[in-house]
Amino acid sequence: MATKNVLDTVAKKFIQIGLPKDLFERNRFNLLVDRNKIIVRYPAPGVRSEVIETPTGVKTKVYVEPGTKLEEPVTLCFGAAETTEVQTTEGEIVVGEGADVKFQVYGAMAEGIKLKHKNKLKVRVEKNARFEFLDLHYNGEDTFVELDTETDAYIGENAYFRSVFKQTRGRAGKVRIVLKAQVDKKGVAVFETKMIGKKDDEIYVEDVIHLNGEESRGISKSRIIAVDETKATFVGETYGNAPRCRGHIDCSEVIRGKDVTVKAVPVVVVNDETAKVTHEAAIGSIDKKQLETLMARGLTEDEAVDVIVQGMLR
Amino acid sequence: MAPLLTVNDVKLTIDGRPILKGVNLVVNEGEIHAVLGPNGAGKSTLASLIMGINDLKEPDSGEIIFQDKLVNGLDITERAKLGITLAWQEPARFEGITVEEYLKLSGRNNPELDVVECLELVGLDCSYLNRFVDDTLSGGERKRVELASVLAMRPKLAVLDEPDSGIDFASMEDIANMIKTMRDRGTTVLMITHREEIAEIADRATLMCDGKVVQTGNPKDVGQKFKTMCVKCEVRNPELVGGE
Ligand SMILES: Nc1ncnc2c1ncn2[C@@H]1O[C@H](COP(=O)(O)OP(=O)(O)OP(=O)(O)O)[C@@H](O)[C@H]1O
Numbered sequence: 001m002a003t004k005n006v007l008d009t010v011a012k013k014f015i016q017i018g019l020p021k022d023l024f025e026r027n028r029f030n031l032l033v034d035r036n037k038i039i040v041r042y043p044a045p046g047v048r049s050e051v052i053e054t055p056t057g058v059k060t061k062v063y064v065e066p067g068t069k070l071e072e073p074v075t076l077c078f079g080a081a082e083t084t085e086v087q088t089t090e091g092e093i094v095v096g097e098g099a100d101v102k103f104q105v106y107g108a109m110a111e112g113i114k115l116k117h118k119n120k121l122k123v124r125v126e127k128n129a130r131f132e133f134l135d136l137h138y139n140g141e142d143t144f145v146e147l148d149t150e151t152d153a154y155i156g157e158n159a160y161f162r163s164v165f166k167q168t169r170g171r172a173g174k175v176r177i178v179l180k181a182q183v184d185k186k187g188v189a190v191f192e193t194k195m196i197g198k199k200d201d202e203i204y205v206e207d208v209i210h211l212n213g214e215e216s217r218g219i220s221k222s223r224i225i226a227v228d229e230t231k232a233t234f235v236g237e238t239y240g241n242a243p244r245c246r247g248h249i250d251c252s253e254v255i256r257g258k259d260v261t262v263k264a265v266p267v268v269v270v271n272d273e274t275a276k277v278t279h280e281a282a283i284g285s286i287d288k289k290q291l292e293t294l295m296a297r298g299l300t301e302d303e304a305v306d307v308i309v310q311g312m313l314r
Numbered sequence: 315m316a317p318l319l320t321v322n323d324v325k326l327t328i329d330g331r332p333i334l335k336g337v338n339l340v341v342n343e344g345e346i347h348a349v350l351g352p353n354g355a356g357k358s359t360l361a362s363l364i365m366g367i368n369d370l371k372e373p374d375s376g377e378i379i380f381q382d383k384l385v386n387g388l389d390i391t392e393r394a395k396l397g398i399t400l401a402w403q404e405p406a407r408f409e410g411i412t413v414e415e416y417l418k419l420s421g422r423n424n425p426e427l428d429v430v431e432c433l434e435l436v437g438l439d440c441s442y443l444n445r446f447v448d449d450t451l452s453g454g455e456r457k458r459v460e461l462a463s464v465l466a467m468r469p470k471l472a473v474l475d476e477p478d479s480g481i482d483f484a485s486m487e488d489i490a491n492m493i494k495t496m497r498d499r500g501t502t503v504l505m506i507t508h509r510e511e512i513a514e515i516a517d518r519a520t521l522m523c524d525g526k527v528v529q530t531g532n533p534k535d536v537g538q539k540f541k542t543m544c545v546k547c548e549v550r551n552p553e554l555v556g557g558e
């Protein structure tokens with residue numbers, strides 16, 4: 001593992017793009033990776049893990065032991081403090097029966113750097129377990145990232161999985177996010193994506209949920225704000241394959257600027273007469289009444305837009 | 315009392331249809347002024363013109379003067395900075411913004427801002443601070459939060475478009491008291507209402523019908539006129555409103 005000096009340099013760069021200082025000051029990280037180097041590694045109780053450095057990134061295997069309940073989130077950071085051609089992260093997470101854990105994962109791409117980041121993640125949430133995966137992305141305003149991430153999840157009987165992808169700071173870059181879930185009996189999958197694209201950013205988000213078990217449920221919710229010349233596409237597919245399963249796709253894309261290109265494609269397929277899958281998709285500019293309300297309280301139009309957008313991305 | 319807001323012979327046509335036909339109205343500083351009138355009379359349109367919302371930045375002719383300043387053509391923010399605000403008949407919902415944040419934004423220029431007090435004044439307790447101002451609030455709760463946000467801002471003039479709609483009958487007295495508190499704290503109130511018990515708390519009232527002001531005076535008289543005249547005038551009998 002790295003020296004304190006290396007950690008300090010990385011910390012400085014990541015705090016600069018908005019990562020909470022507190023994470024470093026209070027040694028919150030269970031794992032901190034810069035490109036393909038492990039900088040911090042600190043085990044969380046009830047969580048067994050294996051992390052290996054590869055030529056371009058890291059491979060991780062995480063096993064949350066059955067029944068593990070953690071108050072504090074397991075905190076991980078996969079970042080890059082300097083430009084590098086590619087960073088590849090591969091992960092496997094198994095959340096054992098009856099466990100209840102939350103992972104907070106920071107993606108930090110330092111100011112001004114350029115890289116391609118490829119991520120593949122396999123998630124298995126066993127029977128009666130609860131797993132929340134918060135994927136928070138911080139980029140600099142002059143950072144350029146090509147992000148390609150795929151998550152494949154299996155949600156067991158009566159289990160719950162929530163995955164949140166949030167572009168919290170800076171440029172989105174060129175992003176492809178694909179999330180897939182197979183949901184078993186009474187299981188629940190919740191996918192949320194919140195992003196803002198600026199300049200010539202390109203955003204592609206695809207959520208695919210297969211509701212395979214009786215009374216399983218799926219929610220796919222996306223909020224994408226497209227500014228300047230951003231191109232954004234959201235594809236939400238939900239398959240209702242089992243009796244009394246319920247699915248909902250809720251997609252809202254806000255456009256700001258006349259050169260944006262935005263697309264929403266909800267696909268709803270039902271193979272059982274008692275299944276029910278619904279969708280709502282809205283593409284439009286910022287709601288005028290919201291804007292005027294805040295302006296009537298004295299905010300300028302730009303301030304009001306900012307408040308509304310930050311609220312949507314929350 | 316000095317006039318705070320003067321609406322001078324304001325005319326407005328929308329899609330070739332005259333909506334306001336020469337409205338004259340004076341709101342004095344420190345008063346609660348009620349505007350009564352049947353559906354479609356032009357009350358909300360007049361309110362929009364005063365705030366500059368709904369693409370109604372200025373009338374076709376006539377003047378809207380706030381404290382000696384012509385506000386025709388000013389944008390919403392400029393009017394708010396002069397001290398005007400408006401509470402919508404149907405307030406907007408905001409995703410991801412809490413009641414506390416909303417009140418703090420509204421009151422960011424009020425040095426004495428006390429968000430808990432603002433909530434209490436509209437009959438909501440501090441447990442509402444972390445609620446979102448989205449569609450999880452009931453209609454009545456959302457209306458109360460809107461009034462709280464006006465209290466937070468403490469403007470010179472608050473235009474309240476039907477502050478009582480969607481509020482249960484038993485709470486009418488709370489709403490009346492809240493509007494009086496607003497006035498006692500230095501906000502002049504111009505409120506549109508259909509309810510007699512709310513109009514009664516006003517210092518003065520104006521009756522609008524068919525895009526015109528029919529009468530301004532004490533609320534009892536104006537209310538009476540509304541009942542005897544407008545209720546009968548479903549067909550908008552021009553003779554009854556004394557026009558054209
Ligand atoms: N943007 C618009 N386009 C067309 N007609 C409009 C528009 N805005 C208002 N009107 C018309 O102007 C008239 C006055 O509307 P306004 O909303 O001001 O009435 P109001 O007095 O507030 O009624 P209510 O008591 O029902 O709220 C109505 O006939 C309405 O249909």
Ligand SMILES: [Mg+2]
Binds near residue numbers: 357359403475
């Ligand atoms: Mg109205």
